[in-house]
Amino acid sequence: MSNYQSIFDVQKEFFFTDGTKTYEWRIDQLNRLEKMLVENQEAFCRALKQDFNKPPFEQLFEITVPLGNIKYYKANLRKLMEPEPVAIPEGLEKTGNKGIIYKEPFGVTLVIGPFNAPVLLLLDPAIAALAAGNPVILKPANTTPTVAALFAELIPRYFEPQAVNVVTGGREEITELLKLPFDFIFFTGSSSVGKVIMRAAAENLTPVILELGGQNPTVVDETANLDIAVDRIAWGHNAISGQWCIAPGYVYVHESIASQFIDKLKKSTLKMYGEDPQQSPDFARMISEHDTERVASYIIPEKVVLGGRYDIKARYVEPTILYPSTWEDPALQQEIFGPVLPVMVYADFKEMVDIIKRKPKSLAAYIFSKNQKNIDHFLNSVSFGGGCINQTNLHCWIDSLPFGGVGYSGMGKYYGKAGFDALSNTKAMLIGNPDLELDVFPPYANKDIAKNLSIFG
Secondary structure, eight states, X not given: OOHHHHHHHHHHHHHHTTGGGSXXXXXXXXXXXXXXXXXXXXXXXXXXXHHHOOOHHHHHHHHHHHHHHHHHHHHHHHHHHSOEEEOOOHHHHHTTOEEEEEEEXXXXXXXXXXXXXXXXXXXXXXHHHHHTTOOEEEEOOTTSHHHHHHHHXXXXXXXXXXXXXXOXXXXXXXXXXXXXXXXEEEEESOHHHHHHHHHHHHHTTOOEEEEOOOOEEEEEOXXXXXXXXXXXXXXXXHGGGGOOTTSEEEEEEETTXXXXXXXXXXXXXXHHXXXXXXXXXXXXXXXXXXXXXXXXXXXXXXXXXXXXXXXXXXXXXXXXXXXXXXXXXXXXXXXXXXXXXXXEEESOHHHHHHHHHTSOOEEEEEEEXXXXXXXXXXXXXXXXEEEEESOOSGGGGOTTXXXXXXXXXXXXXXXXXXXXXXXXXXXXXXXXXXXXXXXXXXXXXXXXXXXXXXXXX
8 A cells, every 4th residue: 555545545534534524623724724824934935936036026925825815714614614595496495395505525635736836826725625624635846846845844743644734746656646536636737737637537537626727818909008018918927937827828919009019018028127137036937947948949039029048057038029929930839838928910809809719728818908899809709717807817816706727728716715616515405394295106197296296396
């Protein structure tokens, strides 16, 4: 029996005691997680800095967002756990029957986190799972080894192993973990690995949430406030050195404002990161030399209007704008996941939207416009996980907005109530009147079946 099997068995046996289903257990786990984050904030920030030079704002972001998520669940947990009365056919209701929806935890949950937000995107799914009453096994990204080691040190200090445990390692460890019959799997990462997770989950018919990625479209029409648009696009694309699953992946800008947009976007990027972004304290590094080389290969020198420099050994790619780009360019053949931004020009709004809608469905999409007809047409025509109008990126940290992908960019939503519901099995119950006489059973001869069945209508 593998060590992972024993970890799983301990959590499974504890789950069978029904101990995780109480309000007190769930609140205790949330309090423990909150305490771990608050007491070790500096250690987490140092680890994020060590692994890929995350700037201070991005470090704190990884701590404050989970703390806000914990705050939401602590304030709303009793209400979320309450059985929910629902309407049933009038005839049944009048005869003393009731419809109730109960929410119960699935059971032992595996949470596999990504490298780009290795604290936040590991803990936010875990927070939803614990609030819903599920024991959790955490698998932090092996490509952020300092953060992973910190989790391995802290989790046993703050949690009982039957409630929360952690497994570190890479592909071999994940392969072994996926052989176990988990009750739920939550994965954040690439679409290619998402397919592997889904195939493994199918062996045990394990439900999954897959938070993946894709090439997120950003549209800037001729009515947009360009000063607002360029700042939000430059930050949204280049934060975490572009390694953000919801980052603007490419921009379509109307031909009448394209030159003006490019000039302003260049100035905004320079304002944020300076003439030499490699020296900027606010610009992160790529996660690996391999990924640095991959992203650098998308740079077409003759299309570079800003940036273009890179240093493989230093894991650095300069914030780069490619213009004018086309769908044949290397940067538009897949998710870039780096600080290289292709900009394309369009003339006809509906034709441009028709092109976007035929691409793989993205995790996010953004439009900058004051034209409500354009906005409505974009939202109605293009399928994507979620996004913003006249803003980028921030939609995914608001607990009232369910976050997740669609199609190639993932499945399932979480955050806030949506997260609690996603990590809970919906148990629908009809509570019958124990004294109601209802004869709809054989033999049917000489019975007014229609009258008896009328209560269901």
